[in-house]
Amino acid sequence: MHIDDIAPWAHDHSFTAGDTRQAERSTRVVMWITLAAMGIEIAGGWWFNSMALMADGWHMSSHAVAIGLSAAAYAAARRYAGDPRFAFGTWKIEVLAGFASAIFLLGVAALMVVGSVERLLSPQSIQYPQAMAVAAAGLAVNIVCAWILGHAHHHDGHSHAHDHDASHSAHAHHEDLNLKSAYLHVVADAATSVLAMVALAGGWLYGWAWLDPVTGIVGAVLVAWWAKGLVADTSRVLLDREMDHPVVQEIREVIEPPGEPAGTRVTDLHVWRIGKGIYACALTVVTRDAALTPDVVRQRLAVHEEVVHSTIEIHLHPDAATVLPLVTPQS
Template sequence: MPAHDLSRWTHDHAFHAGNPAAERGTRAVMWITAVMMVVEIAAGWWYNSMALLADGWHMSSHAVAIGLSAFAYAAARRHAGDARFAFGPWKIEVLGGYTSAIFLLGVVVMMVVGSVERLMSPQPIHYVEAMIIAAVGLAVNVVCAVILGNAHHDHGGHEHHGHADHHHHDLNLKSAYVHVLADAATSVLAIIALAGGWLYGWSWLDPVMGIVGAGLVALWAKKLLTETGKVLLDREMDHPVVEEVRRAIESGAGRGNVDITDLHVWRVGKQSYACAISLVTHDTGLTPARVREWLSEHEEIAHTTIEIHVCTNC
């Protein structure tokens, strides 16, 4: 029996092409953050500023978390052709983002504990020197945000193909960006607290701002955990793409001619979804190829498994 050419019926299951710009950007930001972390922790200890120390320790976790994001990109790229990953290794990047969010929550605990201790036991602060270091830290965060923002745009983050922007989020890059924003926010709060203490003698403002910053970081961490957790657990059946699949089936077959008895949609790449669908119809000529034609207008549906039950007497 001659061998069959199966190439037209097979395809690559690595649906995410990677993000080399983001990988380079996160690696650069990791080293910048690590250097600034050492400077802020040393200055916070030397000048006795809890806000500055909190910012420095906060930055230390960011250096680790952003490094984890860079590692996730490298691991996903290295395993791109590994057949053991059923739908490619893209979720390594999402897992990196999820882990980064957990690091953020750890920072929140550190910031709150340190600030409460300083409220209960106030210490003298070298305000001017600490403000200078905090301002430098803020400038570094702005530079890092620009680097990561450019990485997003370089990878084509502006393309939407007519769909909502959240279809295109690189959650690993977003986690690194959130870490940088959190750093910037705590730097701003540290500057405000130090200025208040220097100008008005409000020494209590320094630890209070540490607590306020912790609350802000906790909110960002919670949102990031929710977004990445949904992808990792495949909890996306409320996503707009699910309704788009239903409408495409109804539009192609005509309302009432085909019933969807089972539908599963889950994300397999930053902009790609897999779909498993079971249909019941009276149309004996309906084929999976026709159903794929109905779905073809939705480019984000990268993989489909279609089961058709023909019911002639029901």
């Protein structure tokens, strides 16, 4: 059989939705900005003896690595998009980068706690005005970076919009977890910068030197909380734990419509995410309807645009007619 003869039934397995070049460019720009700001904050924290400022700088260094990893993931996903070794495309490279970024965040949170406890046990004098100026500059950088990544997310969301029914779009997961991880790193940076400024202001105005390391611990807890959520989101995708998603029940409902006689049942169903807001499924159906074919099932699934790949196995129940009805071609 010639390859052209089976072309209508063949397709590639690159399921990445839309163009991620905007997100990739934005993460690269933010990476370089973050590296520059990191150097300034670490040097300023060391020179002016502020643990909150130095913790923010080291925190920012991990962000630079993680954001660079996000940019590299976009490039790798694009480079290997046509590689047949990836059964369902390369989108999970981006998710894996998001997971790694979350682990970076947890590690930084732990280092922030250790450094802050050391300063609580061994207090040191701080040059407050200078440290405050450096922290304010770091916050300004974080705001710019957050705007850049937020703009990329807005562009990404519009380019991937679908005309789904409102009930479907309400729960569709169109989130770019790689971009979200980079954005969370920047937001965490901004939060620790604000906390550093609060701590420095308290020490400068009221002599509360203890506020600097305590604020470092509070910032660490906040960063760890955000990281925990990102770990949960990315690991859910990496482990294919999607069977509690509403789309699973919707797939069952279109194959077993409510009110239809109990002649067709889904006996096995597997659903997993293979891109932003898109899914694959493998299912087994037992039916008494001899006219139910894989093509008919695919037509029913077509109402859910988020299901882009399906593997269907149909078994006729022993009570079913064993001969398919004759179809007369229409003129």
